[in-house]
Amino acid sequence: MNHQPVEGFSKLTKQGKIDWIVNEYLEGNEEYQQILKQYWNEDPDLQKLHEEFSENTISNFYMPYGIAPNFLIDGKLLALPMAVEESSVVAAASKSAKFWLDKGGFKTTIINTKKLGHTHFIFKVESHKLQHFFNFKLKQKLFEATEDITKNMRSRGGGILNIRLVDKTAEMDHYFQLKASFDTVDSMGANFINSCLEQFGKTLKEEVANADDFTQEEKDSLQVVMNILSNYTPDCIVRAEVSCKIDDLKDDSGISNEEFAWKFKQAVTIAEIEPFRATTHNKGIMNGVDAVVIATGNDFRATEACAHAYAARNGKYSSLTHCTTDNGVFRFWIDLPISVGVVGGLTNLHPLVKFSLALLGKPSAQELMSILAVSGLAQNFAALRSLVTTGIQKGHMKMHLFNILNQMGATEEEKQYFVNYFKDKTVSHHEVIAELERIRNK
Incomplete structure (x- = not known):
């Protein structure tokens, strides 16, 4: 079927949009109309x-x-909201929280809260001449030009921290940056940062045009390419950690505490040196982080991009978590770069986001950073604990069991049968289907 483009789709009513989609792509099937409408809020x-x-x-x-x-974080007992569709994420986080509850819980440290943004521009001028102009004329003008934008943020203790000229001409002809650092306090700060940067771009053009430091040909060469924040925030970082004596690990998998600690550390070290393992390792961390990021109305895509860029900051993709077992003490921690907010965006609009933040005691942005790092560390601990003991499939597939049964249209009676059937077995998709067919035939 050859589909036709549509003009003015955004101007159609909601029903008009649905009618066009169903008729154009779904052969007018009324079932699809109902699928969409059953998720409308009453x-x-x-x-x-x-x-x-x-x-x-x-x-x-x-x-x-x-x-x-049961998350004990810096002495506060919290229940974490998690919006996630993947089986076993919430269960794994809960299990980790319970494991560390009587061992002092999770400790966190805010290492820094600096966020970054850039004005990217092309300027056919000698670097030393531009640097002199920036140092003695432009930098102060940039601060002055953004005073109205930064006034409210400064009153809350934030604002523009610093502005630097960065010479990137070795990597791209005539390419320079105005690199600015910001403190946005309790907001994620994207709109604030971008507004400042756009003013930088305007001020740069105005000041160059009026300067006697450059020839007319040099002035004409200036092109501001873009003004945009960076979602890579290696200086907006939080550490979360757990530790206890190896004698107190008390894992119930049947192996000794010493063997558990040794295998766990080996698993982390493998993720530190092997990118194929590190990718899955860090994905599991982000299962926990993203679930709370989404529940609190923050941008999980920015969170993901930043975390993975940070994991590759030394030129090789590596683990975000680390482990030591020195002097009879097990220590496990994560350094997570993350930029989030508790004001602005969806935080004042989405009812469930409001609920999530209230549940967490209306945290500051820094407190939310700590909670997110803990959720990632807990998720990683649970995954590694399973991997080095019983294997990942035993727990994961038990959580996935209901997905399989729902796909097969299982009754409540059949579901209960399978809960008992797999009580002491590892769930497999093949065995679920085979056993379901057997009992139905019987």
Whole structure:
């Protein structure tokens, strides 16, 4: 079937959009109309609120919203909200929280909260001449030009921390940056940073045009390419850690505490040196981080991009977590670069985001950074604990069991049968199907 482009799709009503999609791509099947509409909220105001978060909205896409209790973080007992569809994430986080509850819990340290942004520009001028102009004329003008933008942020203790000229001409002809660092306090700060940077671009052009430091030909060569924050924030970083005596690890898998600690450290070291393992290792960390990021209305895509860039900062992709077993003490920690906010964006709009932040005691942005690092560390601990003892499939597939049964249209009675059937067995997709067919035939 040859589909036709559509004009003015965004101007159609919601029903008009659905009609066009179903008729053009789904052969007019009424079932698809109903699939979309069954996820509409019965409260029209709440539905409208959700629709206005994005564009061309025709329905809502639901994800499970779960709770991982018993997290002792810096002396506070918290229950973490987690929006995630992957089986076993919430269960694994909860299991880790319980494991560390009587061992002092999780400790965190905010290492830095600096965020970055750049004005990228091309300027056919000698570097030393531009540096002199920046040092003695431009830098102060940039601060002055953004005073109105930064006034409110400065009143809250944030603002522009520093501005540098960066010479990138060795990598690209005539390429320079204005690199600025920011403190955005409790907001993620994207709009604030981008507004400052766009003003930098305007001020740069104005000051160069009026300067007697450059020839007219040099002035004409200036091109501001873009002004944009960076989602890579290696100086906005938090550490979360757990530790205890190896004698107190008390794993119930049947291996000794010493063997558990040794195997666990080997698993972390493998992730530090082997990128193929590190990718899966870090993905598991982000299972925990992203689930809380989404539940608190923050940008999980930015969080992912930053974490993986940081994992490769030394030229080779490596583990975000680390482990030592020195002097009879087991220590496990993560250094996580993460930029999040608790004001602005969806935090004041989305009802479940409001609930999540209230559940967490209305944390500051720094406190939320700590919670997110802990959620990632807990997830990684649970995964590695399974990998070096019983194997990952035993616990994961038990959580996945209901997905398999739902796909097969299992009754509640059949589901209960399989819970008992796999009580002391490892779940496999093949065995579920075979046993389901057997009992149905019987």
